[in-house]
Amino acid sequence: MARILFAAKDNGCASVTEQVAVLARNDGHEVVCAIEGLAMARYEKLGFKLYELPNFRGMVDFRAPTAEERRKYFNMERYVADVKPDVVVTGLGSPINIQRDIAEAATRWSVPLVVCEDFWAKSVGHLSHDKVNPEMILTVDEYSVELVKKAFPNARQCIVGNPGVKEVTVPLEVRAQMVALKGEFDHVCVYAGGGPESILSELRLLLGCVKKTQGKWCVIPGFHPKYSNLKLEGMDKPYGEIWREFLEPFSDCVRYIRHATQEGKLAPTDESAMCADLVASGFSTIMSTAVAKGVPAVCLNTPETIAALKAHGEHYTELPQVAIGIAPEVIAPKDLSFALTPPSDETIAKIIPYDAKVAWGYIQELL
Numbered sequence: 096m097a098r099i100l101f102a103a104k105d106n107g108c109a110s111v112t113e114q115v116a117v118l119a120r121n122d123g124h125e126v127v128c129a130i131e132g133l134a135m136a137r138y139e140k141l142g143f144k145l146y147e148l149p150n151f152r153g154m155v156d157f158r159a160p161t162a163e164e165r166r167k168y169f170n171m172e173r174y175v176a177d178v179k180p181d182v183v184v185t186g187l188g189s190p191i192n193i194q195r196d197i198a199e200a201a202t203r204w205s206v207p208l209v210v211c212e213d214f215w216a217k218s219v220g221h222l223s224h225d226k227v228n229p230e231m232i233l234t235v236d237e238y239s240v241e242l243v244k245k246a247f248p249n250a251r252q253c254i255v256g257n258p259g260v261k262e263v264t265v266p267l268e269v270r271a272q273m274v275a276l277k278g279e280f281d282h283v284c285v286y287a288g289g290g291p292e293s294i295l296s297e298l299r300l301l302l303g304c305v306k307k308t309q310g311k312w313c314v315i316p317g318f319h320p321k322y323s324n325l326k327l328e329g330m331d332k333p334y335g336e337i338w339r340e341f342l343e344p345f346s347d348c349v350r351y352i353r354h355a356t357q358e359g360k361l362a363p364t365d366e367s368a369m370c371a372d373l374v375a376s377g378f379s380t381i382m383s384t385a386v387a388k389g390v391p392a393v394c395l396n397t398p399e400t401i402a403a404l405k406a407h408g409e410h411y412t413e414l415p416q417v418a419i420g421i422a423p424e425v426i427a428p429k430d431l432s433f434a435l436t437p438p439s440d441e442t443i444a445k446i447i448p449y450d451a452k453v454a455w456g457y458i459q460e461l462l
Contacts, residue, residue, distance in 0.1 A: 097353050097462045098125040100180035103134035104199045105321055107213035107380065108186025110258035111139055111233070115184065116449035124462075127178055131193050134186075149193060167182060171196035182461050184209045187221045189290075189321075189407065191365060194412050198227045207461045209233065210250075211454065213258050214380065215415040230461060231456050236447050238419050242410050247301035253457045256449035259383025263365045272352050273370035276377070280348075282435065283309035287370040287379035288318045291334050292390020292406070293399040295341060300370065301375050302345055302397050303428030312431075315371070315382070316342060316363025355393055373434055378404055378414050386421045386438045387446050393434040394424040407409075419445050 101116045102108050117155070120126045125421070129149050130138050139145055146433065163185055175253055177198060183201040185194040207230040210218050216239045220398045221251070229250040232243055235257045243252060276283050285303055290296045305312045316338065323335035342349045352362040365381050368374045372390040373448040374385040377400035382392040394414045402413050416422040423434060 096122075096124045097181040098127060098179065099458075100127045100129060100178055100183045100197070102129045102183070102185040102194045102372070103138070103190070104130070104186065104188025105194060105257070106133050106134045106137070108188050108194065108211075109134040109137040109450055110261075111211040111213045111255075111449065111451075111454070112186045113141055113182060115455050116143065118140055118451060118455040119458075123364075127180060129174070129193055129197060130370075132188065134188075164232045172200040173201060174208065175200040180206055182207045182209060182458065184211060184458060186213060187210050187217045189221075191221045192453065195227075196221060198222055198229070202226065202228045205319075207231075209458055209461070211255075212239065212243075213402055214407075215239040215419075217407060219246040219404070219410045221241055231457060233457060234461065236419070238415065240427065245410065253454075253456040254447065255451075255457070256447040257383050258376070258449040259380040260387040260446050260448040261384060263369050263384060263388075265369050266354070266356075266362075267342050268355055269352055269362045269366045270370055273367060276313050276315075276350060277372075279311075280313040282308075282372045283370075284363060284373045284375055284431070285312045285315045285368045285369065285385075287318055287374060287376035288316065288322075289377050289379055290403050291322050293317070293377050293403040294334075294338055294399060296397040296399040297375075297377050297395040298338075298341065298429065300397055304425060304462055305348060306427050308431045312348055314345070314347065315352055317367065318361075319379075320363075328396060330445040364397050373431065378416060383417050383446050387443060387448070389437050389443070392416065392422040393431065394422050396424045396426045421445055 101112055103112045116126050126176050128145055129144050130145055135145055185198050185208050188194055209231045210229045212234045215235050224246050231251045233253050233255045238456050242250050259333055318335050324333050326333040352367045353359045365384050368381050368385045371390055374382055374390055375395055376382050377395050385392050394417050417424045
């Protein structure tokens with residue numbers, strides 16, 4: 096049996112690696128985990144033991160930890176040499192830290208490297224082609240393949256689907272709140288936020304559109320769990336608080352969905368998105384989740400959105416959801432009525448569901 100090293104950082108990483116790790120474990124292989132950030136709770140829930148370094152719950156920068164984390168530099172190259180994996184399987188966190196170090200160490204030690212993408216062509220901007228030589232890249236669809244092969248022409252690319260296509264269980268309390276809002280408003284739009292660089296510009300654009308659209312609209316803001324509680328050095332409050340303060344003047348149309356059973360915590364964005372009339376975002380994966388379930392989506396294209404996308408790689412020339420035709424884009428305030436039509440079967444078919452069994456099948460070819 097083989098020893099397989101899995102690396103993941105955030106929810107996106109976990110969505111394309113955790114079930115593969117389970118399948119590897121079930122087939123009798125030894126699974127070694129190098130996990131940080133939001134992915135840790137997901138791996139622990141699946142029964143993986145994460146007691147030793149480099150496993151760590153911090154999620155900002157693995158190489159340069161903040162003072163409050165009190166964390167020392169970790170020599171990833173030595174770690175990979177000590178573990179001696181037969182294969183390394185890594186996701187691509189944002190910002191990428193532990194996964195890049197492991198990918199580069201695997202290349203230096205000539206360990207077969209499998210890169211798992213949870214977003215279109217994510218590997219191009221996250222890994223340096225002169226330092227990383229993937230044996231295999233498990234990617235989303237043909238559009239992603241075309242973008243990736245320019246940067247990694249020697250890597251075998253295998254389509255395993257989009258992890259955004261998933262089953263979302265909507266609690267009764269969330270569904271009840273959404274029904275109540277639809278009784279109060281003509282249309283309910285869920286905003287799925289990404290990184291802090293673009294959220295305020297996207298919210299301004301969305302609220303500008305709402306003003307130009309006939310009828311009474313409600314906007315439910317959803318903030319990314321990786322950034323909502325994050326407070327960087329020099330900040331007097333976390334990002335989530337800053338964003339909520341920005342929205343206070345719009346209290347006539349902004350509402351929040353909460354879990355009463357979880358001390359009033361905000362409900363995950365994908366739960367409310369399943370019950371919305373429209374999902375709006377820059378380029379969040381939640382748009383794929385919504386469209387796959389018949390909820391229309393629209394891309395909020397601001398200069399800050401494009402800058403945030405290009406921070407993941409200059410290879411992007413347009414928002415991927417627009418490029419593959421699952422969501423139209425808005426670049427200036429306009430009437431959103433055009434975006435309320437549910438996606439057609441043809442549109443939904445453009446999103447290939449992620450399949451961990453297919454991914455594991457490809458990886459087994461390297462063992």
